[in-house]
Structures are given as C-alpha cells and as structure tokens.
Amino acid sequence: MKDIFIGDVAHHIGKEVNLSGWATHIRDHKKVIFIDLRDSSGVVQLVGDETIRGISPEDVVSVCGIVKKRPEKLINPKLKTGSVEIEVKTCAVISKSEKLPFDMGKEQLELTLPVLLDYRGLTLRHPLVSSIFKVQETVIDAFRSGLKQKKFTEFQSPVIIPETAEGGADVFEVKYFGHKAYLSQSPQFYKQIMVGVFERVFTVNKTLRAEPSVTTRHLAEVTTLDVEFGFIDAWTEVMEVAEDVIKYIIKEVGRLNKGELVLHGASLPKVGGAIPRLKLKEAQEIIFSRSGKDVKGEPDLSPEDEREIGAWVRDEKGSDFVFITHYPVNKRPFYTHEDPKDPGYTLSFDLLGRGMEWCTGGQRIHDLSILLKKARERGINIAKSELYLQAFRYGMPPEGGFSFGSERIIMGILGLKNVREASLFPRDMERVDVRL
Amino acid sequence: MKDIFIGDVAHHIGKEVNLSGWATHIRDHKKVIFIDLRDSSGVVQLVGDETIRGISPEDVVSVCGIVKKRPEKLINPKLKTGSVEIEVKTCAVISKSEKLPFDMGKEQLELTLPVLLDYRGLTLRHPLVSSIFKVQETVIDAFRSGLKQKKFTEFQSPVIIPETAEGGADVFEVKYFGHKAYLSQSPQFYKQIMVGVFERVFTVNKTLRAEPSVTTRHLAEVTTLDVEFGFIDAWTEVMEVAEDVIKYIIKEVGRLNKGELVLHGASLPKVGGAIPRLKLKEAQEIIFSRSGKDVKGEPDLSPEDEREIGAWVRDEKGSDFVFITHYPVNKRPFYTHEDPKDPGYTLSFDLLGRGMEWCTGGQRIHDLSILLKKARERGINIAKSELYLQAFRYGMPPEGGFSFGSERIIMGILGLKNVREASLFPRDMERVDVRL
Numbered sequence: 001m002k003d004i005f006i007g008d009v010a011h012h013i014g015k016e017v018n019l020s021g022w023a024t025h026i027r028d029h030k031k032v033i034f035i036d037l038r039d040s041s042g043v044v045q046l047v048g049d050e051t052i053r054g055i056s057p058e059d060v061v062s063v064c065g066i067v068k069k070r071p072e073k074l075i076n077p078k079l080k081t082g083s084v085e086i087e088v089k090t091c092a093v094i095s096k097s098e099k100l101p102f103d104m105g106k107e108q109l110e111l112t113l114p115v116l117l118d119y120r121g122l123t124l125r126h127p128l129v130s131s132i133f134k135v136q137e138t139v140i141d142a143f144r145s146g147l148k149q150k151k152f153t154e155f156q157s158p159v160i161i162p163e164t165a166e167g168g169a170d171v172f173e174v175k176y177f178g179h180k181a182y183l184s185q186s187p188q189f190y191k192q193i194m195v196g197v198f199e200r201v202f203t204v205n206k207t208l209r210a211e212p213s214v215t216t217r218h219l220a221e222v223t224t225l226d227v228e229f230g231f232i233d234a235w236t237e238v239m240e241v242a243e244d245v246i247k248y249i250i251k252e253v254g255r256l257n258k259g260e261l262v263l264h265g266a267s268l269p270k271v272g273g274a275i276p277r278l279k280l281k282e283a284q285e286i287i288f289s290r291s292g293k294d295v296k297g298e299p300d301l302s303p304e305d306e307r308e309i310g311a312w313v314r315d316e317k318g319s320d321f322v323f324i325t326h327y328p329v330n331k332r333p334f335y336t337h338e339d340p341k342d343p344g345y346t347l348s349f350d351l352l353g354r355g356m357e358w359c360t361g362g363q364r365i366h367d368l369s370i371l372l373k374k375a376r377e378r379g380i381n382i383a384k385s386e387l388y389l390q391a392f393r394y395g396m397p398p399e400g401g402f403s404f405g406s407e408r409i410i411m412g413i414l415g416l417k418n419v420r421e422a423s424l425f426p427r428d429m430e431r432v433d434v435r436l
Numbered sequence: 437m438k439d440i441f442i443g444d445v446a447h448h449i450g451k452e453v454n455l456s457g458w459a460t461h462i463r464d465h466k467k468v469i470f471i472d473l474r475d476s477s478g479v480v481q482l483v484g485d486e487t488i489r490g491i492s493p494e495d496v497v498s499v500c501g502i503v504k505k506r507p508e509k510l511i512n513p514k515l516k517t518g519s520v521e522i523e524v525k526t527c528a529v530i531s532k533s534e535k536l537p538f539d540m541g542k543e544q545l546e547l548t549l550p551v552l553l554d555y556r557g558l559t560l561r562h563p564l565v566s567s568i569f570k571v572q573e574t575v576i577d578a579f580r581s582g583l584k585q586k587k588f589t590e591f592q593s594p595v596i597i598p599e600t601a602e603g604g605a606d607v608f609e610v611k612y613f614g615h616k617a618y619l620s621q622s623p624q625f626y627k628q629i630m631v632g633v634f635e636r637v638f639t640v641n642k643t644l645r646a647e648p649s650v651t652t653r654h655l656a657e658v659t660t661l662d663v664e665f666g667f668i669d670a671w672t673e674v675m676e677v678a679e680d681v682i683k684y685i686i687k688e689v690g691r692l693n694k695g696e697l698v699l700h701g702a703s704l705p706k707v708g709g710a711i712p713r714l715k716l717k718e719a720q721e722i723i724f725s726r727s728g729k730d731v732k733g734e735p736d737l738s739p740e741d742e743r744e745i746g747a748w749v750r751d752e753k754g755s756d757f758v759f760i761t762h763y764p765v766n767k768r769p770f771y772t773h774e775d776p777k778d779p780g781y782t783l784s785f786d787l788l789g790r791g792m793e794w795c796t797g798g799q800r801i802h803d804l805s806i807l808l809k810k811a812r813e814r815g816i817n818i819a820k821s822e823l824y825l826q827a828f829r830y831g832m833p834p835e836g837g838f839s840f841g842s843e844r845i846i847m848g849i850l851g852l853k854n855v856r857e858a859s860l861f862p863r864d865m866e867r868v869d870v871r872l
Binding site for chain 1: 437438441456458475476477494495496530531532533534536554555556557558560561566569570572573576577587589590591592593594595596597598608609610611612613615617619626629630632633634635636641642644646648656657659665667668669673802803820821822823824825826827829830831832833834842859860861863865868869870872
C-alpha cells in the first residue's frame with residue numbers, strides 16, 4: 001500500500017518520493033513532457049522526458065522522482081500541490097487504459113447527463129464529480145456525529161418489508177420465497193418501534209420509491225437520514241433538533257470541504273440565528289403578496305412556491321432556510337399528530353433549503369386507539385404491521401422525528417442542477433446503471 | 437426532551453430529579469411499592485406509596501423524586517444505579533400499556549425464538565435484547581472509524597441492481613417500472629468501481645440473499661461491512677487490513693460495551709499477536725490429525741470443520757481467530773485472483789472467529805482481459821455490467837478487499853446461539869417481521 005499520497009507531496013520538497021495514480025492531463029513538448037498525476041488526494045505535475053513518454057490518459061502509473069519547488073511565476077494556485085512538481089527518475093505503467101471516449105483532463109467535464117451516467121465507471125474519477133461524494137461523506141458523517149452528541153443511537157432498518165409504511169402505491173414489489181414482499185420507502189415504522197427501545201434513534205438507509213415521474217428532484221433510490229425521538233414536551237422540539245442537525249452538517253461541510261466548495265463555485269447556505277417558521281397559510285399569503293400568484297387553500301407548496309418562499313426568506317430574513325408548518329391532515333401520513341389548537345392541520349413541517357424541500361417531519365400519534373382510527377379513516381390496513389402496533393400497545397411516549405434526503409442536501413449545498421448528480425449510481429424509471 | 441437519564445442519576449444524590457421511562461419490575465408490599473424504571477440508559481428503583489400504585493409493566497411514567505443513597509446492605513451491585521433509589525414525590529402515567537403477553541421484568545427473557553421475534557416490538561426493549569444492538573452500533577462505528585484512520589472513504593452502494601454481482605442464483609427479483617431488476621447480494625462491483633475513484637473505500641449495506649435454507653447462521657437480509665482498496669504490493673496486505681479492522685472493532689467493544697458483555701456473560705475474543713494463517717490444505721491436514729475426519733481435497737470447510745479449526749487455533753495458538761487461505765479457483769467468485777505460484781488456488785481468505793466465518797476476501801483480478809476470460813469460463817455474462825467493466829477498461833491498479841457480516845461478528849462476540857438474535861428485524865424464508 002502506498003505511504004505517500006499526492007496531496008501531501010509539498011511536505012517533501014527536495015526528497016525522493018514514490019507516487020502512484022492515474023495520468024490525467026498530458027502535454028508532450030518533445031524535449032520535456034508534463035503529466036498531471038491524480039490520486040484520491042489530489043493532482044501533481046510530473047516533469048520528465050523519455051521516462052514518461054507513451055503514457056495515455058487514465059493509465060495507472062507508479063513513479064519515483066524528486067519533489068521540486070516551482071519557480072514563483074509557475075506556481076499553480078488552483079492546486080494544493082501547485083507550488084511543486086515531480087522530476088521523474090523512473091516510471092512504471094501498472095495498468096494501461098483504453099482510449100478515452102472523451103477528455104477527462106479538463107477542469108470542466110462538458111458532458112450531457114446521460115453520457116455522464118452511461119460512463120459512470122469513468123466519469124466518477126473526475127475531480128468535479130468525485131468531490132460531490134466527498135461532500136456526501138461529510139454530510140452523512142456529520143448527521144451521525146451531531147446526533148450522537150445528543151445521545152441518539154444508530155440502528156439498522158430493514159430494506160425488505162411486509163407492507164408499505166405509508167400506505168402509498170409507489171412501492172416496489174419483491175418476489176420473496178413464493179410470497180410478495182416490498183421494498184422500504186421509509187424506515188418510519190421501524191424508527192418508531194426503536195423509540196420504545198433507545199428513545200432517541202437515527203438510521204441511514206437506501207429507501208426505494210417507484211414514483212413514475214422523471215424530474216430533476218426525484219430518484220427511485222434515495223439515501224435518507226432519519227431521526228425519531230421520544231419524551232418530547234412540545235412538538236417544536238422536533239424542529240429544534242432538525243435545525244441543530246442541518247446547522248451542524250453545514251458547519252462540518254464548511255470545515256472539511258473547503259476545496260470541494262471552491263471547485264463547485266459554491267458557498268455554504270446561510271443559517272444565521274433561528275430558522276424562520278411559517279405556517280403553510282402564512283407562506284401562501286406571502287407568495288400571493290410577492291408574486292400575485294394565489295395558491296391560498298392549496299394543501300401543499302409546489303416546487304415553484306418553494307422557490308418563491310426560498311427567495312422571500314433570503315431577501316427578508318437573510319436565511320437560506322425556512323420551516324413551513326401546519327400542513328392539512330389529509331396531505332400528511334395518517335400517523336401525523338393533529339394540532340389540538342387548529343383542527344384539520346398537523347403538527348408537521350417541511351424544512352426548505354434554498355427554495356427546495358430538504359427535510360420533512362413532525363410529531364406522531366402515540367395513542368394506539370387514535371392511530372388505528374386515523375388509519376381506518378384513510379383506508380390503510382395496518383393490522384398486518386404487528387410489530388409497529390406492539391410499540392404503541394405496550395407504552396409509547398409522545399414522540400416525533402424527521403427525515404432528510406441526503407441527495408437534496410448535497411444538491412442544495414453544491415448548487416447541482418439535477419439530483420442525479422448527487423447520487424453515485426442514480427436509479428430512476430429509465431436507468432439502473434445502464435439505460436433500461 | 438428529558439435532561440436527566442436514569443444512568444446518570446447516581447450523580448444527583450440528595451437532589452430532586454425528573455425521570456421518565458418504562459415501568460419494568462413491580463413489587464407491591466402494600467405499604468411500600470417498588471418499581472424498576474427503565475430508560476435507554478439504565479434502570480433505577482423507585483420507592484413510593486399511593487403515588488405509584490396502579491402502575492403496570494411497560495406503562496410510560498414520569499416521576500419527580502429525591503435521589504437517595506441506599507443502605508450499604510441493600511446496594512444492588514448488578515445495576516449501575518444500584519447504590520441509589522428514587523423516593524417518588526409525584527408520578528404521572530404518560531401512556532398506559534396493555535397487559536403483557538409475558539413477564540418482561542426478569543433478568544432473563546425465557547422465550548422461544550419464534551415468540552421473541554413475533555413480539556419484536558416489545559422484546560427489543562428487554563435489556564438483554566437491546567444490549568445486542570448497542571454492541572452492533574459499536575461494531576459498525578468502529579469499522580468506520582478504524583478505516584477512516586487509514587484514509588478510507590465511505591460511499592453509498594445501491595440496493596437495486598441490474599444483474600447479480602456474483603452470477604449466483606439466490607437473488608431476489610424486483611418489479612421495476614415494467615422491467616426486471618434485482619436486489620444487491622453484495623456491493624462487490626460498486627466497491628471495485630470506487631477503487632478507481634477514491635482508492636481506499638468502505639461501505640455499509642443491507643445485502644439480500646434468497647438462500648432457501650434455514651440455518652442458525654444465515655439471514656435473507658444482512659448488514660455487511662465491505663472494504664476494497666487499490667495499489668496493493670502484495671495480496672497479504674488485504675489480510676493485514678482485515679486483521680487491523682477486526683482487532684480495532686474488538687478493542688472498541690471492550691472499551692464501550694463492558695456492561696453489555698457482562699449482561700451476556702461474554703468475554704472478548706482473544707487476539708494476541710498476528711492472527712495465524714493456514715492454507716486450506718493445511719487446515720484439512722490438521723482436522724485429520726486432530727479428529728481423524730478426512731476432508732482433504734474438499735473445496736471448502738464445512739461448519740463442523742470450521743469449529744474444529746477454531747478449537748485447534750484456540751488450543752495451540754491461544755487465538756480465537758485464524759485465516760484460511762488458498763481456496764480452489766472454482767470455489768471462489770470469478771473475479772478472484774489466482775495464485776501465480778500455486779495455479780488452481782486463489783489469493784483469497786476466510787477469517788474465522790471462534791470457529792465460524794466472519795469475513796471473506798482476497799485479491800481481485802484487475803486485468804480486463806483475464807477478468808473477461810474467467811467470467812466466460814464460468815458462464816457468467818458480465819457484458820451488461822458496463823460500469824464495472826469501465827473500471828478496468830480505463831486503468832485499474834492491483835487491488836483487493838473483504839466483507840464482514842456484522843451479525844456474525846455480534847453473534848461471535850456475544851456468544852449468541854442464532855444469528856437472528858443479532859438482527860433487529862431478521863428476515864428469512866419464513867419471516868418478514870411476521871411469519872409468512
């Protein structure tokens with residue numbers, strides 16, 4: 001295993017080092033050849049002559065060379081290693097690449113989305129693409145570590161389920177040993193069960209939704225970040241924890257992904273003081289007064305409405321985030337707690353970031369008889385969800401929770417145009433790795 | 437949200453505290469009533485009179501009371517809070533439980549496995565059960581943090597795949613927007629693709645196997661811990677990383693789960709110096725000389741063989757672990773690297789812990805033409821696995837990796853008799869939450 005990564009090479013000026021990685025940009029000036037060598041930590045310029053002739057893009061090479069300081073005027077400020085270059089002594093090609101279908105050596109990868117995904121095994125290596133998934137790692141790590149600090153326990157939620165958690169139609173069916181089973185759309189039921197076990201829980205899952213729509217915001221397979229906790233004294237505590245979580249995630253991305261943000265020309269979302277909160281009705285009033293568009297009485301915000309409220313909160317409150325609360329009962333899942341002070345409306349929220357939903361949550365019904373009544377009214381058969389019912393049958397405290405879509409967070413932070421860019425191997429109606 | 441957990445109550449002697457949790461063991465001595473109150477952090481004894489009369493097991497209660505030191509002779513050494521009790525001033529029942537189907541107040545939960553699982557929404561709350569999943573959390577956290585220290589990057593591998601990664605038959609089929617898709621049995625192809633991106637990667641996944649067998653060691657849904665890395669100089673580096681990982685996991689369980697180990701009467705597996713390594717042939721010779729059972733020439737070890745080698749390595753080497761290497765080519769997946777010095781055998785290993793397979797791994801073929809030839813010879817069509825092929829087509833360094841089953845680790849550490857006990861919501865041929 002290598003002991004020096006390219007990103008650390010500037011600490012070895014004047015020394016001989018062994019480096020290995022992929023050849024990226026190659027400039028052959030006859031007498032002298034320059035090759036950008038890339039590994040997971042960065043890119044450095046190799047300088048050589050015959051020793052590095054004949055190398056092609058994406059060849060895996062191992063070189064031995066001297067780390068030289070570059071003359072002041074040749075320093076490349078865009079590279080972490082831009083103040084040095086490697087004077088190559090010996091070079092070995094470990095693995096030859098076939099001819100590339102497009103140039104991977106440019107700063108921008110100017111490909112259409114279908115091509116970007118058709119060649120995912122290659123395009124993921126481009127720094128502009130791989131950097132997205134360094135941010136993803138930070139987002140998920142920060143989600144975990146932020147919650148651990150609040151005494152939350154992580155648990156593993158299943159993929160295969162006996163029936164749909166939310167009674168929805170958009171569920172994938174699995175052939176299961178001669179029976180029908182389904183793929184989890186959400187760990188909702190399981191995280192509520194786990195409140196009875198660990199009180200405060202979170203779980204990171206692939207959730208699967210057979211939504212027959214092709215939008216820039218939806219995937220068939222999403223990495224969701226779920227939280228649920230009991231012994232709440234007020235439903236607003238659920239929003240408070242969601243707010244702490246997203247603030248911590250953003251702080252960690254700011255701390256650990258400076259380079260990735262620069263690469264994408266992205267700035268961190270603004271979170272000043274407390275995230276503003278609006279009832280759905282209030283948001284609709286604001287939309288009307290700003291744009292003249294009358295959506296009052298609608299049970300939800302459209303993507304356009306979300307963008308309008310996102311613009312308002314940025315302009316008026318200096319915040320990239322806003323909570324929208326009190327969606328009508330019929331627009332939220334049956335287990336959502338009704339507002340005793342405002343019947344017909346729920347103790348639920350969406351958290352919008354930069355004008356798009358990142359998170360949804362609320363207080364849940366913890367009284368079994370009310371839960372059963374609400375399910376019945378909505379025509380949902382939860383009789384088979386026996387383990388879920390047990391959680392309420394045998395003593396459940398007041399509780400609530402929320403769920404982030406990790407790809408939405410990444411898309412929002414980096415300003416990506418399509419949520420598919422925020423998934424390593426995006427699945428949708430038309431694609432599972434390859435086009436269907 | 438509560439600010440004092442039961443586990444911390446001994447730090448508040450003489451003070452008034454608010455505690456909430458579930459009533460567990462109840463002893464009504466007419467004039468005085470004792471109730472064990474449980475939350476996620478521990479159990480404490482409540483002492484009261486009329487204020488706590490009428491409470492039933494699993495009722496969720498909130499009490500206000502004074503933390504009192506117990507007389508020396510009444511200290512319960514089994515409880516973290518055994519030196520104190522709570523003199524209850526006021527008590528409120530937050531949520532009433534129905535009558536329990538069995539006693540949850542005993543130290544042991546003497547139920548058959550089917551009943552344990554039929555009532556999973558309740559039985560998970562028992563400390564002997566919930567403790568298993570505190571250990572699971574530590575195992576997975578340690579897997580992550582140990583690898584991060586070695587510059588590995590975590591990535592998210594998909595659940596839905598276009599075809600089986602290992603050409604096996606035991607794969608679940610999904611109805612996917614009018615097409616056939618499958619559930620991932622392993623992130624193998626994706627982690628190899630990611631070696632081209634981040635060089636050193638790991639991923640935690642639910643993997644699904646439609647194995648039509650009901651054993652104490654197999655689940656249909658497993659939480660697997662996968663590692664893959666490039667630029668290896670020798671295939672034995674793969675074993676070295678696997679060894680470091682399991683040693684770190686065990687160290688962390690020892691550090692963080694002392695109470696859980698005591699509860700299960702479990703001792704940490706012994707890992708002294710380097711984990712002994714045996715070729716399959718050597719292991720078979722040892723089995724023959726110890727037991728007289730002749731399994732020489734068999735392509736694999738049976739569970740009984742694994743137990744015998746586990747006993748040998750414990751007796752002879754004082755180790756609970758042993759690597760078995762050099763399985764025959766036909767017994768390992770097509771992408772496994774053949775040993776150039778020992779044709780017909782592979783650069784692959786199983787890691788046995790306490791006489792059971794915990795991990796499997798090895799060096800992979802990184803040369804595309806050899807990979808295609810091996811797949812063809814085995815009748816495996818990888819032409820459709822286009823992204824996987826791209827990883828090799830465009831420059832791949834020598835690489836290898838391994839995969840742990842997290843439930844096997846937990847089962848092994850805690851000495852559980854059935855792997856189903858190590859899964860929160862175990863799935864098998866006969867059960868998805870409820871019996872099929």
